Amino acid sequence: MSHSIQQVNEMKYEEFLQVFGNVVEHCALCAAAIWAHRPFYNVQELHAELCHFIDNLPSIGREGILRLHPDLAGRIAQLGLLTSESKKEQLSAGLDTLTEDERETIMDLNERYKEKFGFPFVICARDNKKHAILTGLKIRIENTSEVEVTTGVEEVKKIMMYRLLDLVKTDN
Numbered sequence: 001m002s003h004s005i006q007q008v009n010e011m012k013y014e015e016f017l018q019v020f021g022n023v024v025e026h027c028a029l030c031a032a033a034i035w036a037h038r039p040f041y042n043v044q045e046l047h048a049e050l051c052h053f054i055d056n057l058p059s060i061g062r063e064g065i066l067r068l069h070p071d072l073a074g075r076i077a078q079l080g081l082l083t084s085e086s087k088k089e090q091l092s093a094g095l096d097t098l099t100e101d102e103r104e105t106i107m108d109l110n111e112r113y114k115e116k117f118g119f120p121f122v123i124c125a126r127d128n129k130k131h132a133i134l135t136g137l138k139i140r141i142e143n144t145s146e147v148e149v150t151t152g153v154e155e156v157k158k159i160m161m162y163r164l165l166d167l168v169k170t171d172n
């Protein structure tokens with residue numbers, strides 16, 4: 001359901017958390033923190049407040065946010081246990097149409113990425129089809145940890161914007 005920015009600004013904390021609690025995957029803290037910063041002028045400002053909160057976390061906090069994300073085409077997806085948001089995103093990237101070889105490659109690269117960095121590979125699946133995800137994994141696994149925390153968090157912000165646009169009307 002889509003809400004006007006006026007409706008968002010009038011929301012009590014509990015409703016706000018229910019509506020926006022998963023705009024950052026499994027990290028309701030982000031929405032809980034920025035509720036105090038109402039009123040928001042528009043969805044862009046809401047997004048900017050969330051970005052500001054995330055950017056001000058210590059590096060281990062930002063890594064923690066990455067860790068809350070399920071692997072793309074991973075076991076959680078295979079078990080049907082994704083959040084509805086993540087499921088929709090993974091479908092939009094065509095991750096349900098992977099060949100056996102592609103699935104094995106992506107799962108293997110995801111494991112190697114996690115072994116190297118200690119957090120999962122995060123990319124905005126609504127901006128990347130399955131081939132771009134595979135290429136991204138192959139390229140980004142060569143980066144340093146610092147670069148990958150920054151890159152992963154920038155992807156979280158893109159995912160967040162799409163999720164917000166599903167929830168807030170922009171025509172006000």
Ligand SMILES: NC(=O)N[C@H]1NC(=O)NC1=O
Nearest residue numbers: 072086089122123124125
């Ligand atoms: N691992 C990872 O990138 N997961 C996320 N990406 C996305 O678009 N939705 C997710 O859950």
